[in-house]
Amino acid sequence: MHAILLAAAIVLVQPAPAARDDAPTAVPLLLDRMAEAVLSADAERYLALIDPTEPEFAKEQENWAKDFVERPAAAFTLELDGGLLFEMDGGNAAIGTLTMRWRMPERPERTVQHPARFTKRDGAWRYGGEAWKRVEAPDGSNVALYLDDALRDVAASVIELLPEVREHVNAGFETPLDHVQVVKVYAEMEHLQASIFLSYEDALGGWNEPGESIKILASPRSPARQLRVLLAHEYGHVATFSMGDRATEIPWWVAEGAAELASERYSGRTGAEAVDRMIRQLAEQGGLADWDQLSDFRNTRPEHGMLVYKQGQHMLGYVSGRFGRTARNQWIARMTRGETVDEATRGAFGMPFADLDREWRASLLAATPGDESEER
Ligand SMILES: [Zn+2]
Numbered sequence: 001m002h003a004i005l006l007a008a009a010i011v012l013v014q015p016a017p018a019a020r021d022d023a024p025t026a027v028p029l030l031l032d033r034m035a036e037a038v039l040s041a042d043a044e045r046y047l048a049l050i051d052p053t054e055p056e057f058a059k060e061q062e063n064w065a066k067d068f069v070e071r072p073a074a075a076f077t078l079e080l081d082g083g084l085l086f087e088m089d090g091g092n093a094a095i096g097t098l099t100m101r102w103r104m105p106e107r108p109e110r111t112v113q114h115p116a117r118f119t120k121r122d123g124a125w126r127y128g129g130e131a132w133k134r135v136e137a138p139d140g141s142n143v144a145l146y147l148d149d150a151l152r153d154v155a156a157s158v159i160e161l162l163p164e165v166r167e168h169v170n171a172g173f174e175t176p177l178d179h180v181q182v183v184k185v186y187a188e189m190e191h192l193q194a195s196i197f198l199s200y201e202d203a204l205g206g207w208n209e210p211g212e213s214i215k216i217l218a219s220p221r222s223p224a225r226q227l228r229v230l231l232a233h234e235y236g237h238v239a240t241f242s243m244g245d246r247a248t249e250i251p252w253w254v255a256e257g258a259a260e261l262a263s264e265r266y267s268g269r270t271g272a273e274a275v276d277r278m279i280r281q282l283a284e285q286g287g288l289a290d291w292d293q294l295s296d297f298r299n300t301r302p303e304h305g306m307l308v309y310k311q312g313q314h315m316l317g318y319v320s321g322r323f324g325r326t327a328r329n330q331w332i333a334r335m336t337r338g339e340t341v342d343e344a345t346r347g348a349f350g351m352p353f354a355d356l357d358r359e360w361r362a363s364l365l366a367a368t369p370g371d372e373s374e375e376r
Contacts, residue, residue, distance in 0.1 A: 031078040051128040059211035067197035075103040092120040112194040173239040182213040208237040228266040236262025244336030251295035257312025279314040283364035
């Protein structure tokens with residue numbers, strides 16, 4: 001169980017009685033309708049019950065719904081534990097503790113509980129997601145959201161660290177992004193997983209998809225070094241995803257390799273060196289994978305999970321050293337616009353991908369390490 005106590009964290013004000021009166025009956029009905037939509041794998045019906053005001057949340061819910069259509073849950077319920085508390089806003093926003101309980105086919109039951117926000121829009125109550133608390137940068141450039149007060153300082157660190165991380169990653173990928181970056185800080189992996197998809201069960205420390213917030217897992221003791229690595233990796237996704245409108249289709253190893261490259265500076269110099277040693281050793285032992293085995297997020301064998309990141313990172317580093325930052329970025333950008341890795345390699349580097357791969361593999365068996373440029 002992951003009880004996140006609502007406690008006295010919410011500042012209550014006197015609500016406007018007219019609007020609040022219907023919530024105690026309307027919100028449980030809303031939850032029933034959401035659950036019915038999930039169980040009937042009806043994304044459109046589900047999304048009509050969501051408050052889409054926050055664009056990142058709307059996108060996250062859209063992807064969440066897409067998954068329950070493709071991988072329907074065997075059981076799913078939503079319940080309010082206890083009553084509703086009302087926020088300002090004329091009684092048109094209420095907070096309650098939401099328990100989500102579900103089971104995927106042939107998997108054990110899972111439960112997640114968190115404070116949730118409900119809003120009344122156009123006469124109907126809708127689900128607004130977690131009842132986040134926020135820390136905002138003074139200039140409004142970044143927002144960190146958290147639930148548990150124990151994570152307030154971590155959220156504040158995120159706000160402190162983000163400007164430098166964004167500057168570094170934007171410089172690396174030549175992506176001068178200046179949108180307000182939203183980072184959601186999760187205290188529990190089960191909660192983070194459930195926020196991605198009902199079917200998601202791999203261990204993870206962070207998440208980002210085009211149009212979504214950056215999600216990270218943190219504890220009150222997460223050191224700044226670790227937060228930087230997480231933020232740089234996830235913001236690396238934000239940057240590369242921004243290059244084209246078909247970014248979700250790029251090979252998985254390209255996406256993760258680029259994100260690992262983005263955080264390399266913060267992993268310490270031993271990070272890149274350790275990856276180089278590991279990949280060379282695997283090359284000697286015949287332990288590397290074919291790229292098409294690392295390309296599809298949905299169909300990668302579990303034992304190849306680490307190679308998606310590390311073999312990808314090594315190739316991205318190799319490409320950076322050999323062709324330079326700008327050509328590498330054009331190569332990634334071509335893929336985010338729908339080119340295959342072979343088309344992008346021909347377009348950006350003037351060679352087929354098979355040749356690039358062959359030369360990369362040969363470089364791994366060479367006596368001296370390849371070009372390890374500092375700023376890649
Ligand atoms: Zn990643």
